[in-house]
Amino acid sequence: MPELPEVQTVINHIKDDLMGEKIKSIIPLWTKVLHNFTPNDIYQKLEKKTVVDVIRRAKFIILQFHTGIIAIHLRMTGKLYFHLKNDYPKHCTAYIEFESGKKLIFEDVRKFGRFYLYNNLDHINHRHGPEPLDSSFTVKIFQGMLLRRRRNIKALLLDQSFLAGLGNIYVDESLWKSKIHSNSISNAIPKKRSEALFHNIRNTLEEAIVKKGTTIIDFSVNGESGKYAKMLQVFGRDGLECFKCGTLIIKNKVAGRGTYTCQKCQKVYT
Template identity: 45%
Template sequence: MPELPEVETVTQSVKKHLLGNNFDSIQVNWKKTLHNFKISDFNNKIKGRNIENVYRKGKYIVIVFKSVFLCVHLRMTGKLYAANSIEKDKKHISLFLTIGDKYLVFEDVRKFGRFYMFDNLDFLDNKLGIEPLSEGFSENWILNQIKERKRQMKSLLLDQSFICGIGNIYADEALWYAKIHPLSNSSSISKKKILNLRKGIIKVLKESIKRGGTTIRDYTYDFSYVGNYALKLNVFGKEGKKCPRCFSVIIKTKVAQRGTHYCPRCQIKR
């Protein structure tokens, strides 16, 4: 599933095509893609309205109009991109919207991706935790929040109501950076490691955004570009290979029903 860097990359790639323009029409090929609204709602509230902003919130792409928000969640295999034409031989286009002589296309092999329409963002504000690249994600915040929770560290980082946007890849990478075992209890982590975890989260997310995200299987942006942060991964997907820090063999296990990679020497369970 695309995580914060991938969603940010997609957001920026479509933003330049959308700002100041408007949607003329929508064609829905997979009805469930519209999660909480119908085509008639689109025609009444969005069609012909100026697009004022486009930004990422957690793993959602938010398209802003004067009095309504169109939000997109890519889920597992969703691809959102601008195109000059619709390729009729493509089987997995769930929907597309027309923008003048261009199209905003949503392609989704597994059909889990969703579009939402909201009058305000209360739903997302209540659902999502702090943005890890925001000013609010401070040393004081993470020290207080980690210590007051008694949860396994990997599970906590995957909780979108705690910190939004982090998924499996970047949780593993950040925990490795901070030398924290994924099964360690959050209340037992030292102050030094918590602060290093914050540094690691910011570092891996920012570096991944610079490289266009991580392409493991399905993720692309701008129609066909792939992210190349996979070349910089230290532990994720490296089962059986040597840790780049201590040269021990990286182990893969399951935490919170997710494949989890860690170094048994660097990341000792506390």
């Protein structure tokens, strides 16, 4: 389940090979993978069809062209990588052919991943909150955001229109580090705790990017595994002792997601 650090890792891995490449064609092998366009649309909308930049916004990989963007969302099992052979992997749902002969493969076992074609980032920006790692995102802004809502903290942090990029793993990690129980209500969290949460979200994401993400279930880049799995403090540790207090970590469901918690360290604020 790729979250911000995993998406950033994919971009860091393929960006140099994408820059300056000109698209020859985009081939869907499974019809629904192109969400709002057809292969022919790229001739009209992308004009020169040359990749001028590759950036991340929220959990999207953005291929920037002179007159538009292709946004790619990996959802749960999507993988994006260059492939030299002429055959396609079993779960390849689409690929992009470049004039140079390079092929960018999109492999996606569960078929939730999608490609989108837009004129610019407006459409994505409108439905997404701030980037947690941006320098413009501050403690004060975050605390204000929490106070203006009265909502379950885990549901809120997972909500991409509130804050972009977090997913199930890094939400649990950030809440544990901040000693906040996932059943807490956003505007009941004390100032000191929300300040800690702000810093722990950023530190956790930054450290995970350095470690090239977390290898859980399906995530890897060209078979290379992320190293953050070794750093996880609560996620996936049900039945094991909390690293801070020794209490057994429990797993339950919060906001419809599998959630890992230390019932002693993490306080419920309501």
